[in-house]
Amino acid sequence: MGNVPSAVKHCLSYQQLLREHLWIGDSVAGALDPAQETSQLSGLPEFVKIVEVGPRDGLQNEKVIVPTDIKIEFINRLSQTGLSVIEVTSFVSSRWVPQMADHTEVMKGIHQYPGVRYPVLTPNLQGFHRAVAAGATEISVFGAASESFSKKNINCSIEESMGKFEEVVKSARHMNIPARGYVSCALGCPYEGIITPQKVTEVSKRLYSMGCYEISLGDTIGVGTPGSMKRMLESVMKEIPLGALAVHCHDTYGQALANILTALQMGINVVDSAVSGLGGCPYAKGASGNVATEDLIYMLNGLGLNTGVNLYKVMEAGDFICKAVNKTTNSKVAQASFNA
Amino acid sequence: MAAMTKALPRRLVGLASLRAVSTSSMDTLPKQVKIVEVGPRDGLQNEKNIVSTPVKIKLIDMLSEAGLSVIEATSFVSPKWVPQMADHAEVLKGIQKFPGITYPVLIPNLKGFEAAVAAGAKEVSIFGAASELFTKKNINCSIEESFQRFDAILKAAQSANISVRGYVSCVLGCPYEGKISPAKVAEVTKKFYSMGCYEISLGDTIGVGTPGIMKDMLSAVMQEVPPAALAVHCHDTYGQALANTLMALQMGVSVVDSSVAGLGGCPYAQGASGNLATEDLVYMLEGLGIHTDSPLLSHLGERSVDPQIPSFQLQDKWN
Numbered sequence: 001m002g003n004v005p006s007a008v009k010h011c012l013s014y015q016q017l018l019r020e021h022l023w024i025g026d027s028v029a030g031a032l033d034p035a036q037e038t039s040q041l042s043g044l045p046e047f048v049k050i051v052e053v054g055p056r057d058g059l060q061n062e063k064v065i066v067p068t069d070i071k072i073e074f075i076n077r078l079s080q081t082g083l084s085v086i087e088v089t090s091f092v093s094s095r096w097v098p099q100m101a102d103h104t105e106v107m108k109g110i111h112q113y114p115g116v117r118y119p120v121l122t123p124n125l126q127g128f129h130r131a132v133a134a135g136a137t138e139i140s141v142f143g144a145a146s147e148s149f150s151k152k153n154i155n156c157s158i159e160e161s162m163g164k165f166e167e168v169v170k171s172a173r174h175m176n177i178p179a180r181g182y183v184s185c186a187l188g189c190p191y192e193g194i195i196t197p198q199k200v201t202e203v204s205k206r207l208y209s210m211g212c213y214e215i216s217l218g219d220t221i222g223v224g225t226p227g228s229m230k231r232m233l234e235s236v237m238k239e240i241p242l243g244a245l246a247v248h249c250h251d252t253y254g255q256a257l258a259n260i261l262t263a264l265q266m267g268i269n270v271v272d273s274a275v276s277g278l279g280g281c282p283y284a285k286g287a288s289g290n291v292a293t294e295d296l297i298y299m300l301n302g303l304g305l306n307t308g309v310n311l312y313k314v315m316e317a318g319d320f321i322c323k324a325v326n327k328t329t330n331s332k333v334a335q336a337s338f339n340a
Numbered sequence: 341m342a343a344m345t346k347a348l349p350r351r352l353v354g355l356a357s358l359r360a361v362s363t364s365s366m367d368t369l370p371k372q373v374k375i376v377e378v379g380p381r382d383g384l385q386n387e388k389n390i391v392s393t394p395v396k397i398k399l400i401d402m403l404s405e406a407g408l409s410v411i412e413a414t415s416f417v418s419p420k421w422v423p424q425m426a427d428h429a430e431v432l433k434g435i436q437k438f439p440g441i442t443y444p445v446l447i448p449n450l451k452g453f454e455a456a457v458a459a460g461a462k463e464v465s466i467f468g469a470a471s472e473l474f475t476k477k478n479i480n481c482s483i484e485e486s487f488q489r490f491d492a493i494l495k496a497a498q499s500a501n502i503s504v505r506g507y508v509s510c511v512l513g514c515p516y517e518g519k520i521s522p523a524k525v526a527e528v529t530k531k532f533y534s535m536g537c538y539e540i541s542l543g544d545t546i547g548v549g550t551p552g553i554m555k556d557m558l559s560a561v562m563q564e565v566p567p568a569a570l571a572v573h574c575h576d577t578y579g580q581a582l583a584n585t586l587m588a589l590q591m592g593v594s595v596v597d598s599s600v601a602g603l604g605g606c607p608y609a610q611g612a613s614g615n616l617a618t619e620d621l622v623y624m625l626e627g628l629g630i631h632t633d634s635p636l637l638s639h640l641g642e643r644s645v646d647p648q649i650p651s652f653q654l655q656d657k658w659n
Contacts, residue, residue, distance in 0.1 A: 225624050225626075226586055226624065226627070226628060227627055254582060254617065254620035254623070255582065255620070255624055257580065258585075258586045260583075261586060295579035298550065298578050298580065299583060302552060302580070331579070332580075332612070332613050333578045335612055336547075336578055336612035336613070
């Protein structure tokens, strides 16, 4: 920037800028070819589904145990933003994940808005049954593309874990409950380092063929870059239809949005994110967590991709949860807008 | 949800256009990228605390040792306007000038140019904008008048054999005017290039841009100025810097400005973050197999993706 004095001169407030100019690319005066305009308008709107994982993946990695009523309020607020999928909690043993100990109360306590889905994590059959008893109508299972990670995380090999997930997914399908599959360490593992795209494909294919309707490919420790994202997706896309894939990027090394852009360019149109970029990384002290939903929406809006989500309402929900857990937001959009 | 989608204005160039700059362009990414480190100037300029001269000199020396090939050292602007840069002459005289590294300095006018040359500057940068209002508020004249000033500087620089880099601010949006047309950016950039700037850095000054807008802007500019003479300078105010930079690389830009530690905030958005962080940029470039100028920087990047070093160990190294 040039010789800008420290005093801020009169200009558009950021709130104004956000409100009026978020769709900056929308009608750039005279810059677009009229022929282009016509062809774009005639098509259907391009839509990206955002899967909000803040209440689960985000909070799970926060040190402060968040009270149940705060979690419920948080999820209720998210339900009013236009988000269509909000991952609520995890039916995992409270010994392993104390933050999620109140899974049943949260599941029962939230208001389930029409048109919004509330998947929950279910690591095994026991968790699955509890989830259903608590009112869950969608579940997720968590695999990994790394043997070491699988061993350390859920104390079994990939093969053994697939056996458990198969039980869960079959039961779910039997009850007409959709199941989503996650593949962790898709772009790198904290124990094994590099993970081959072939391994990611193999695990994804297992989950897909057992009945998961969607596979979320997770850059668990955020080490991926656009090149590794591209190579991994090229491999997976040979075996699994595009429409069944999602990406789940952590921002540990600041690469999340660049990686997501790459995924979008390859046709992926489901993206996981966490409001305020909640969650750190248990493998990298001090590191940032999930990609922030606000920053993701900002990019998608600017690209002209519809999400159905109201950025302002998401920012407000983010502000709420950050105040509740007493932390600063990881969202750059929120930082720029909320004059912390 | 239907009501929500109706309310959203539909952008005319959407996902389809994005795919046009598709992953095939990942194969046409530049093999080498020059990083222009602007931390000591753009970064520090936006920091509230006045950093002492010895600390500034130490920072620049450390950056030189890290292997960066271009480090913008300071700004020869009046201390009345930018107190942080009041020690410009001492900084430029005090730093170690490594062979193979250039240390450009900002100059707002002929007086600044002369002071810079007297202090040993071999390369200077001038700052224009693609917004009339921003130019007026920033340097108190119109874009046209600013060109006249710059012309005088360029002529003097040419006589003295000093390279001049041009900056165009507000290329993806202006804090005063809002939207900026790619055509305007192209016009200003072309003017700088034809006046004699060897390189023009296109700045998303307030970080409002997103990859589609970056693409539109670059498409317009590249019709007037060769890609090799272009650089991008992205601010991370809304977290978009790296994604925007990636798009620029896909479009053929191979010079990227960044700031160590993502130094600097934004005078237009209190609390906002600043420049794209050099570390995060290097991480991405290395992950893409793109060489940055220096083997040392490459090594830094390599370590971050070294399979022998789990990420948590690496983090501990930085702590």
